[in-house]
Amino acid sequence: GAVVSQHPSRVICKSGTSVKIECRSLDFQATxxxxxxxxxxxxxxxxxxxxxxxxxxxxxxxxxxxxxINHASLTLSTLTVTSAHxxxxxxxxxxxxxxxxxxxxxxxxxxxxVL
Amino acid sequence: xxxxxxxxxxxxxxxxDSAVIKCTYSDSASNYFxxxxxELGKRPQLIIDIxxxxxxxxxxxxxxTLNKTAKHFSLHITETxxxxxxxxxxxxxxxxxxxxLTFGKGTHLIIQP
Numbered sequence: 001g002a003v004v005s006q007h008p009s010r011v012i013c014k015s016g017t018s019v020k021i022e023c024r025s026l027d028f029q030a031t032x033x034x035x036x037x038x039x040x041x042x043x044x045x046x047x048x049x050x051x052x053x054x055x056x057x058x059x060x061x062x063x064x065x066x067x068x069i070n071h072a073s074l075t076l077s078t079l080t081v082t083s084a085h086x087x088x089x090x091x092x093x094x095x096x097x098x099x100x101x102x103x104x105x106x107x108x109x110x111x112x113x114v115l
Numbered sequence: 116x117x118x119x120x121x122x123x124x125x126x127x128x129x130x131x132d133s134a135v136i137k138c139t140y141s142d143s144a145s146n147y148f149x150x151x152x153x154e155l156g157k158r159p160q161l162i163i164d165i166x167x168x169x170x171x172x173x174x175x176x177x178x179x180t181l182n183k184t185a186k187h188f189s190l191h192i193t194e195t196x197x198x199x200x201x202x203x204x205x206x207x208x209x210x211x212x213x214x215x216l217t218f219g220k221g222t223h224l225i226i227q228p
Contacts, residue, residue, distance in 0.1 A: 034215045043204060044159065046215035059215075060116075093158060097212040102147045102166075104216060106158040 003027050004096050006107035013084055014115055021079045021110045023094030029074040030096035034104065035067075038091040050077045084114040117142040119207050121219025129227050134195055136222045138205035139187040147210035148181060148188050152201045153221075159204060163190070166210065192224075200226045 003026040013019050023033055032051050036044040048069050050056045056069035068080040077096075081088055091111050095104040118141040128134050140148075146167035151159035165172045165179045165188065172179050176195075181188040192199055202223050206216040 032213050036215075043218045043220045044216075046217065049213070049215050051213075095216075100212045102208065102210045102212055103149070103161060103164065106151075106160075108158045109156075111156075 001027055002096075002098070002103075002105040004030075004094065004105045004107040006094055006110050008110060009108060010111040010113075012113045012115065015085055016083055018080055018082045019084055019112060021081075021092055021094075021112075023077045023079070023096070023107050025075045025096045025105070028096075028098055030077075031074070031099045032097050033071060033077040034095045034097075035069065035077075035079050036093045036095065038093060038109075040091075044093065047079075081112065084112070086114045088112065089114045117145055117207055117217040119205060119217050119219040121205050121222060123222060124220065125223045125225070127225040127227055128195055130195060130197060132195055134190075134192045134199070134224055136190045136203055136205070136224070137187060138189070138207075138219050139185075140207040140217075141186065142207070142209070143186065144209050145207040147208050147214075148179070149206050149216070150179060150190050151204045151206065151218075153204065154201050162203075195224075195226050197226050197228060200224060 007022045035047045038044045047062045048056045048058045050071040058064045071077040093109040094107045121138045149164035153159045178191045202221045205219040208214040
């Protein structure tokens with residue numbers, strides 16, 4: 001199998017605080033991990049691409065200083081939403097790929113609510 | 116960048132009938148086209164994918180066709196069942212494992228009993 005986990009599954013925080021979301025590939029080494037955001041009843045939008053040991057590549061319109069991504073190992077990537085505001089409330093989903101394979105395996109997602 | 120259009124946004128079919136969802140893409144360099152099924156509040160699940168060197172692929176009741184010249188691809192579900200009810204997303208990328216996916220807006224498939 002190819003299992004991807006995320007933690008936490010849901011988080012509620014106050015406006016202005018930072019939230020860290022973890023994405024782990026449990027049974028394979030992920031050369032690349034991706035972060036997507038999904039607003040209610042909308043599609044998934046790619047936020048950034050993360051490769052182990054190098055800086056993440058952000059999509060146009062995504063603030064890299066607000067959404068900090070760290071890919072410290074071949075099985076772990078983290079997304080930190082800094083100074084969160086209510087408009088950052090969304091469903092954040094990560095995915096991972098194996099070495100040079102296109103198939104993306106998605107994590108279960110993290111529902112963020114900023115009050 | 117890539118742009119993926121998906122139609123229809125909602126599709127209601129009688130149980131046992133077929134369902135077809137269509138997508139078009141803009142980037143001629145895209146060569147990997149997966150389809151995902153997502154149930155409410157859950158992760159997207161890959162149901163089938165196709166690469167640009169293939170025109171059609173089938174897996175039991177599900178098939179995908181690709182027309183690279185016209186830049187469109189379609190999902191076909193035959194003998195629909197109630198558990199097929201979900202939101203389906205098409206996507207496209209340049210492949211190779213290092214490119215993120217550009218998703219269509221999704222199709223809410225409703226199977227009427």
